[in-house]
Amino acid sequence: MTGAEVLLEALKRQGVEVIFGHPGGAIMPVYDALYRRRDLRHVLVRHEQGAGHAATGYARASGRVGVAMATSGPGALNLVTALADAMMDATPVVAITGQVPTGVVGTDAFQEADVTGVTMPITKHNYLVTDVNDLPRVVAEAFHIAATGRPGPVLIDLPKDVQNAEFAGTFPETVDLPGYKPVWKGHPRQIKKALEALRGAERPVLLVGGGAQGAAGPIRRFVEKSGIPAIGTLQGLGVIAADDPRYLGMPGMHGTYAANQAIHEADLILGIGLRFDDRVTGDLSRFAPRLRTLIHVNIDPAEIGKVLEAQIPLVGDAAWVAERLAEGAEPLRIEEWWQRIRAWQKAHPLRIPERAELQSQEVIRAFGEATGGEAVVVTGVGQHQMFAAQFYPVKRPRSFLTSGGLGTMGFGLPAAIGAQVARPDATVVLFDGDGSFQMTLQELATVAKYKLPVKIVILNNGFLGMVRQWQDLFYDDRYSEVYLADSNPDFVRLAEAYGIPAVRVEERAALEAAVERILASPGPVLADFRVVPEEGVFPMIPAGGSAEEMILEPPKEVKR
Amino acid sequence: MKRHLVSVLVQDHPRVLTRITSMFARRGFNIDSLAVGRTHLPGVSRISFVVYGDDRTIEQVEKQLNRLIEVLKVVDHDGPRLERELALVKVRVDGIEERLELKEIAEAFRARIVDVARTALTFEVSGHPAKIDRFIEELAHYGVLETMRTGALGMDRGERVLRLKARKEAV
Ligand SMILES: Cc1ncc(C[n+]2csc(CCOP(=O)(O)OP(=O)(O)O)c2C)c(N)n1
Ligand SMILES: [Mg+2]
Numbered sequence: 001m002t003g004a005e006v007l008l009e010a011l012k013r014q015g016v017e018v019i020f021g022h023p024g025g026a027i028m029p030v031y032d033a034l035y036r037r038r039d040l041r042h043v044l045v046r047h048e049q050g051a052g053h054a055a056t057g058y059a060r061a062s063g064r065v066g067v068a069m070a071t072s073g074p075g076a077l078n079l080v081t082a083l084a085d086a087m088m089d090a091t092p093v094v095a096i097t098g099q100v101p102t103g104v105v106g107t108d109a110f111q112e113a114d115v116t117g118v119t120m121p122i123t124k125h126n127y128l129v130t131d132v133n134d135l136p137r138v139v140a141e142a143f144h145i146a147a148t149g150r151p152g153p154v155l156i157d158l159p160k161d162v163q164n165a166e167f168a169g170t171f172p173e174t175v176d177l178p179g180y181k182p183v184w185k186g187h188p189r190q191i192k193k194a195l196e197a198l199r200g201a202e203r204p205v206l207l208v209g210g211g212a213q214g215a216a217g218p219i220r221r222f223v224e225k226s227g228i229p230a231i232g233t234l235q236g237l238g239v240i241a242a243d244d245p246r247y248l249g250m251p252g253m254h255g256t257y258a259a260n261q262a263i264h265e266a267d268l269i270l271g272i273g274l275r276f277d278d279r280v281t282g283d284l285s286r287f288a289p290r291l292r293t294l295i296h297v298n299i300d301p302a303e304i305g306k307v308l309e310a311q312i313p314l315v316g317d318a319a320w321v322a323e324r325l326a327e328g329a330e331p332l333r334i335e336e337w338w339q340r341i342r343a344w345q346k347a348h349p350l351r352i353p354e355r356a357e358l359q360s361q362e363v364i365r366a367f368g369e370a371t372g373g374e375a376v377v378v379t380g381v382g383q384h385q386m387f388a389a390q391f392y393p394v395k396r397p398r399s400f401l402t403s404g405g406l407g408t409m410g411f412g413l414p415a416a417i418g419a420q421v422a423r424p425d426a427t428v429v430l431f432d433g434d435g436s437f438q439m440t441l442q443e444l445a446t447v448a449k450y451k452l453p454v455k456i457v458i459l460n461n462g463f464l465g466m467v468r469q470w471q472d473l474f475y476d477d478r479y480s481e482v483y484l485a486d487s488n489p490d491f492v493r494l495a496e497a498y499g500i501p502a503v504r505v506e507e508r509a510a511l512e513a514a515v516e517r518i519l520a521s522p523g524p525v526l527a528d529f530r531v532v533p534e535e536g537v538f539p540m541i542p543a544g545g546s547a548e549e550m551i552l553e554p555p556k557e558v559k560r
Numbered sequence: 561m562k563r564h565l566v567s568v569l570v571q572d573h574p575r576v577l578t579r580i581t582s583m584f585a586r587r588g589f590n591i592d593s594l595a596v597g598r599t600h601l602p603g604v605s606r607i608s609f610v611v612y613g614d615d616r617t618i619e620q621v622e623k624q625l626n627r628l629i630e631v632l633k634v635v636d637h638d639g640p641r642l643e644r645e646l647a648l649v650k651v652r653v654d655g656i657e658e659r660l661e662l663k664e665i666a667e668a669f670r671a672r673i674v675d676v677a678r679t680a681l682t683f684e685v686s687g688h689p690a691k692i693d694r695f696i697e698e699l700a701h702y703g704v705l706e707t708m709r710t711g712a713l714g715m716d717r718g719e720r721v722l723r724l725k726a727r728k729e730a731v
Contacts, residue, residue, distance in 0.1 A: 358713070
């Protein structure tokens with residue numbers, strides 16, 4: 001067995017079914033071994049960043065480890081953004097990169113880059129394998145590290161001579177990582193304390209994040225039993241169904257009035273699987289000023305106390321802890337609190353402004369209604385992303401895939417590909433911006449090649465809309481370098497050039513029928529929705545602000 | 561801001577020191593000194609470093625270190641501890657009188673002369689980093705030509721010991 005064959009065998013033993021990748025000189029032995037191996041599927045992307053995001057989309061939609069592969073130097077460096085993205089949003093990904101032969105490592109050989117050095121701060125861990133006999137152990141460790149604790153990307157850099165070397169080792173039965181022992185079970189004493197604090201709280205709220213995506217069952221039971229007001233962060237959407245009466249929406253910069261108000265007034269926050277990102281908290285010193293008890297549940301002790309002091313830290317797996325909380329929960333007597341919350345909800349619900357032109361929010365709402373909130377939604381980054389978070393009624397966990405921590409434009413299309421590969425029977429809808437889409441649109445070829453029935457919805461406002469909005473609000477309307485409409489491609493003809501059917505929708509009157517047709521189509525479709533060019537995402541808490549500074553409506557007439 | 565001396569046991573893999581220092585830099589932790597060496601345990605190295613910070617910072621330093629896969633154990637020596645640093649100091653010397661004066665200073669600090677040349681003397685001194693600071697200050701007047709310090713080494717006094725626990729995980 002050669003190193004290349006050992007790698008594939010080790011991947012197979014980890015249950016890998018599909019690899020997203022792109023070949024090149026330094027990884028050719030692996031691709032050669034792949035050619036002879038029928039039980040591992042490979043999805044060929046057109047840019048390695050696409051492979052990274054596809055592996056991420058696959059992982060997020062399935063809960064399993066996604067695998068990306070690239071050649072040395074430029075290929076591996078193209079993975080960098082996707083690895084950083086997976087790190088920020090705690091996504092289990094294993095990346096395999098070719099490297100120049102060990103004998104020339106360090107000599108600036110052709111297509112050499114210090115990939116383990118470059119990716120050190122943006123991976124959970126990485127390996128440079130210099131001995132083929134280490135390979136099975138390294139692969140087993142990589143998957144273990146990627147999938148457990150706070151999940152994250154792990155990179156394995158594999159020199160070409162190691163890929164060709166004859167293997168004389170064995171495949172390990174266990175992983176032995178003396179320095180890595182994530183705590184799975186929450187401490188019973190802390191759980192007891194948490195339940196006690198909940199009982200005594202007058203104004204409790206539940207906040208769930210991306211770390212709770214695998215804990216939706218017990219968390220929903222806990223919410224049901226306790227009747228606690230529940231809030232989901234951008235990464236936590238779908239943990240609690242959007243139509244649950246106890247659900248208040250998203251917190252933070254573009255969160256709902258009710259969610260932000262509830263946090264502002266809360267005396268107890270139970271946070272599960274989130275890290276209190278600054279887009280959630282705004283100005284920390286003014287975040288949740290009436291808070292007396294923060295119960296912070298996270299599997300990564302380093303996340304607890306990093307930005308907010310927790311009175312009841314609870315290290316452990318979200319599902320394990322939520323199960324115990326659900327068991328021990330009692331109905332909360334918080335009628336008065338609920339009355340206040342209902343009043344906030346009534347006073348300032350999310351609103352779609354009335355305009356003559358078609359708006360992104362309407363398009364998203366139409367897809368939400370037509371799919372019953374059951375689609376796997378993927379987004380780019382920008383206004384359309386926030387609109388999707390606000391207006392798509394996410395019903396299920398692992399079905400809102402978006403780049404939160406890193407905010408990576410171009411995440412959408414490849415992540416949608418990964419999600420569709422993971423869940424071939426699911427309806428995958430990508431809401432993308434005209435700007436974001438153009439950062440990775442080469443993956444239309446991947447969609448076409450594998451006939452992935454992704455529904456690509458471009459909310460085409462002809463602008464880098466989110467940046468334009470900030471220029472509008474904070475830079476006195478100076479629209480510096482955000483105009484795209486004069487040079488955007490004809491997205492319909494572009495898709496057709498790839499053999500992907502496409503439609504353009506410009507009028508409200510055509511919306512409903514178009515959405516129906518798009519969803520009914522068995523294959524991929526690209527839809528170019530021409531939406532109002534200058535729209536703002538509201539409500540909005542300006543960066544570094546607090547809930548008191550929430551801007552509910554556009555501050556002035558939106559020009560057109 | 562309190563001064564802390566922290567010890568870390570690590571697997572002595574390639575780049576493990578880079579992982580640690582790059583994490584310090586990225587998270588904005590200010591490291592005053594750092595020392596590394598092998599231990600009596602095969603495959604295990606020990607790093608000790610001095611960091612200034614409030615309790616929150618130190619807690620984060622410890623947690624972020626523990627997050628690294630190859631870090632086996634982290635201890636903030638916050639009780640009675642031994643703290644030692646070794647330094648080599650080369651000083652300009654001019655004439656027999658200065659030579660005698662320098663010898664006296666060295667004796668007071670229990671420093672040893674380890675190299676003698678016509679216009680230079682080299683001392684070896686060990687002790688608490690603050691003592692070494694004072695020693696170098698004393699020599700400043702004569703003209704310090706070169707210094708090299710190891711960074712502080714630390715250990716708890718008494719019977720408290722930095723131990724490892726091993727555990728296997730199923731694949
Ligand atoms: C790779 C990358 N570059 C730049 C940005 C900064 N940025 C955030 S949103 C945005 C505009 C996105 O435009 P578009 O995709 O058209 O979405 P819209 O806001 O118009 O809905 C930009 C440039 C980013 N998030 N990612
Ligand atoms: Mg746009």
